Amino acid sequence: MQTHLAPEFAGTPEGEAAEAILRKCVHCGFCTATCPTYQLLGDELDGPRGRIYLMKQVLEGAEVTRSMQQHLDKCLTCRNCESTCPSGVQYGPLVEIGRRIADAKVQRPTGERLVRWALREGLTSPLFPLAIQAGQALRPLLPTALQNKVPAASPAPQGRWPTRTHARKVLLLAGCVQPTLMPNINLATAQVLDAVGVQTVVIEKAKCCGALRSHLSDPEGGLDDARRNIDAWWPWIERGEVEALVMNASACGLAVKEYGHALGHDAAYATKAARVAALARDLSELLPELVPVLRERxxxxxxxxxxxxxxxxxxxxxxxxxxxxxxxxxxxxxxxxxxxxxxxxxxxxxxxxxxxxxxxxxxxxxxxxxxxxxxxxxxxxxxxxxxxxxxxxxxxxxxxxxxxxxxxxxxxx
Structure with a gap:
């Protein structure tokens, strides 16, 4: 795909990154066959190829419209199109660039801005457990979309957190909402790893992976979350005390594995971010080594x-x-x-x-x-x-x- 960036974007890191991705696209349309929103809506502009055209036009100087913003909003960022694309187009990073540009140039309606702010700040707040308790009390009065996010009752713990010390250790990202909504996932992770002789270490200061803020019109906030997590983990990594950084939420795992790219421009964090990303493992990646021991347990x-x-x-x-x-x-x-x-x-x-x-x-x-x-x-x-x-x-x-x-x-x- 030929591109001619507008002066506003030419020579900028964001513009150059977007241009490199755009030039890989050959308009084949294979992506539309596996795009969920295109399957539902049948609108070319609600598929990857159509959104790529919209972003290309804006990068070449066209006006950003509310309509374009809404088409980008409907994208799930599932990256199914990346698995399908024969040309290796990195659609995920491209649509994030497009969303940042759209949000900078088109002001959302007040209601949308309030909802996005509430999600961004509420889900990452230390007061989130109290908010869930309040939500449970008021659950029948909540809109269905929010009601479905609030459990009717808090789950009971399934056993205790392991207390044994092992020579082998991994860091575990507890996450922002998981400790409140589904704490037994982290507990089960620690129990399974303990059974095979691996100690799970959770650093309290490491919270949200940053994806939530990044996807809700606050990319700088997302990078700040990444920096905070790196600072929290770094002493353990620098001392060589942990062999991996484990995520049991695949969305968080993807975000942490991309820290090196996200902070590649940050001189103070680029090297550390690359090291953290290299250590990041989805929990399932440990299974090949764990299965032989678990069979006996x-x-x-x-x-x-x-x-x-x-x-x-x-x-x-x-x-x-x-x-x-x-x-x-x-x-x-x-x-x-x-x-x-x-x-x-x-x-x-x-x-x-x-x-x-x-x-x-x-x-x-x-x-x-x-x-x-x-x-x-x-x-x-x-x-x-x-x-x-x-x-x-x-x-x-x-x-x-x-x-x-x-x-x-x-x-x-």
Missing amino acids: LRPVQEGRPVKLAFHPPCTLQHGQKLRGGVETHLAALGFEVHVAQRESHLCCGSAGTYSVLQPDLAYELRDRKLRHLAELAPQAIVSANIGCIQHLQTGTQTPVRHWVEVLAERLG
Whole structure:
């Protein structure tokens, strides 16, 4: 694709990055076949190729419009198009650039700005646990989109946090909302790692990965979150006391793995960010090493019948981190019966962080479509690898939806 950047963007880091991505696009349209919003809406401008044209026009000097902003808003940033693209177009970074430009030039309606501010500040606030308690008390009065984000009751802890000390240690990012909404995911992670002789270390000062602010019109705030986390982890990394930085939410894992790129321009943090990104691992990446030891630690399946699970691979795992097949393969090796939907397993479930609050109609349509395919497997439980997907899917089904590490922890002897 030929490009001629407007003077405003020519020679700037953002302009050069966008131009390099645009020039890889060959207009083939393969991306539209796997884009969730194009599948639902059938509008070229609600598919990757159409959005790329919109962003190209703006970078070449066209006026940024409210319509363009809305087309970019409807994108789930699932990056399915990246998995499909034969030319290697990095659509994810490009659409983030486009959104930053659109938000800088088009003021959103007051209501939108307030909602985005509330999500950005509320979900990352130390007062979030208190807000959830208040939300539970007022839950019947909340709009459906928010009601679905507030659990009816706080989950009871499934056991205790391990207290044994091990020579092998990993850092775990607890996350911003997960400790309140689904604390048993972190607990199960620590229990499983403890069972194989690995100690889980959580640094209190490391909070949100930064993705939430970045996706809600505050890219600088997202970078500040990344810097804070790096500062919190760095003493452990510098002393060589940890062998990996583990994330059990695939969206956070993707964000941390991209710290090196995000802070590559920051002289004070570029080297540290690259080191942190290199140490980052999704929890599933540890499974090949853990499976042989875990086989000796797990209780036998009752009556010799494996638990039938349907696995939903989050977009941030399969398209963002390019990790496919690992969870299913290794859980099967541990005695679980794991299936993946034969139809549209590559499509987003509609969660996409705060997307299900900001674009509820599209999000619920995608959720129901995903659940129909998963229901065909007749599973005893649905498992996934990201809190957002788990919470979103659970709002549409009576089948339990859990993190795969939780069902693994329950079988520990």
